[in-house]
Amino acid sequence: MKYAFIILIITLTGCASRKINDTHILTNDWTDAYKTHVFCGCITEGYSDTIIRQIRKKDPIVVYDELTPIVLDRAYLLGKKVVGDLPQVVLPFEDEDGKTNVKKKFILSACLKYYSSLELDSIANAEYKKFISLKE
DSSP states (O other): OHHHHHHHHHHHHHHHHHHHHHHHHHHHHHHHHHHHHHHHHHHHHHTOHHHHHHHHHHOOSOOOOOOOHHHHHHHHHHHHHHHHTOOOEEESSOOTTSOSSEEEOOHHHHHHHHHTOHHHHHHHHHHHHHHHHHHO
């Protein structure tokens, strides 16, 4: 009887911790998908949607399908805003076309930095909480 009780406690504890891990994994999947859509919006605004279409030919980018169309739109708009707010910088050296003093934006760098920023983590977590509250 004593051993049965110990086995029961271990089983219940294991299931409870598994539930927490599943929730954590689900949260990470959702927020990672959200952040990836923000990144794609940033790249699309900075370059063109042709780049994302080319990438999708070989890479599904995001296979997580829990994001609603409204959330996807907000994520893309947020990514587009990152590039829209970037100042142009005059390059003091020759670019790939041999021109000097050309104004350009550091698009890829800005998109990558924003993707890995604490600000975007916070926004993604807030969006996830909204998503969960609407789902309940």
